[in-house]
Amino acid sequence: MKKRIPFFAGNWKMNKGPSETERFVKELATAIVGDEAVFGAVKANEIEIGVFPPFVSLERAKSAIESANALISLGAQNMHWEDSGAFTGEVSGTMIKETGCQYVILGHSERRHIFGETDDMIEMKMRKAIALGIKPVLCVGETLEERDKGMTESVVEGQLKEAFKALGTPQTFEIGIVIAYEPVWAIGTGRKASDEDAQRVCAFIRSFLESNFDSHVAQAVRILYGGSVKPDNAMGLMSQQDIDGALIGGASLDVSSFIGIIKNGMASNA
Numbered sequence: 001m002k003k004r005i006p007f008f009a010g011n012w013k014m015n016k017g018p019s020e021t022e023r024f025v026k027e028l029a030t031a032i033v034g035d036e037a038v039f040g041a042v043k044a045n046e047i048e049i050g051v052f053p054p055f056v057s058l059e060r061a062k063s064a065i066e067s068a069n070a071l072i073s074l075g076a077q078n079m080h081w082e083d084s085g086a087f088t089g090e091v092s093g094t095m096i097k098e099t100g101c102q103y104v105i106l107g108h109s110e111r112r113h114i115f116g117e118t119d120d121m122i123e124m125k126m127r128k129a130i131a132l133g134i135k136p137v138l139c140v141g142e143t144l145e146e147r148d149k150g151m152t153e154s155v156v157e158g159q160l161k162e163a164f165k166a167l168g169t170p171q172t173f174e175i176g177i178v179i180a181y182e183p184v185w186a187i188g189t190g191r192k193a194s195d196e197d198a199q200r201v202c203a204f205i206r207s208f209l210e211s212n213f214d215s216h217v218a219q220a221v222r223i224l225y226g227g228s229v230k231p232d233n234a235m236g237l238m239s240q241q242d243i244d245g246a247l248i249g250g251a252s253l254d255v256s257s258f259i260g261i262i263k264n265g266m267a268s269n270a
């Protein structure tokens with residue numbers, strides 16, 4: 001039996017402006033509150049549900065969550081490592097904190113590959129988020145080419161080492177750092193990693209935490225899988241020992257499929 005609280009997190013990417021966000025959060029809240037099993041589990045702190053809207057929709061999401069009393073966590077998809085300054089187009093951690101974010105996704109492969117984010121940038125963001133009390137959801141994962149060359153573990157290990165290089169102590173993790181294993185080739189492709197492959201890499205991440213920090217950290221940190229998660233494949237994933245939830249892109253944009261993932265995932269959380 002896993003002791004960690006399963007986390008079902010919807011990364012909306014560049015979808016849903018403020019009006020659509022408000023509509024969606026209301027609909028999601030109604031679905032959560034209206035489902036006794038789901039709402040009971042959320043209230044008892046047995047599962048966590050989170051949404052990660054675009055920056056401009058965060059404030060609207062926050063007020064919709066509050067007025068619905070639906071116990072939905074809120075996060076941003078990125079942040080800058082400085083508090084303020086001449087960084088045209090950027091948004092700081094202090095700003096997302098002020099809008100009510102408890103979480104921030106850092107190092108998503110779309111940021112790394114499309115926008116050229118480096119391990120150094122991600123490391124600075126990690127440190128800043130933690131200093132501000134925002135929980136990072138650190139994304140790691142290999143490309144198809146790296147996978148085909150048998151480099152999955154070495155790529156993931158390199159990304160973890162870089163992200164945590166200045167965060168030397170187990171105490172750092174007390175804030176509730178989350179790690180998401182997202183193989184790049186599985187994102188938005190409909191080609192989910194097999195349950196066994198996803199489990200193998202998530203177990204590898206846990207062993208990295210054990211050897212670089214301590215066994216308490218390794219047992220406490222939640223490790224999510226992301227990449228083409230859908231209602232019909234959530235059961236197999238959530239029955240894996242080291243997978244504590246999902247970071248969901250496309251299927252989180254629709255209330256019924258998001259709820260479907262949560263329900264199926266809850267049913268099989270080993």
Ligand SMILES: O=C(CO)COP(=O)(O)O
Binds near residue numbers: 108182189248
């Ligand atoms: O990138 C993802 C979540 O961060 C996964 O996206 P999809 O669920 O659309 O494959």
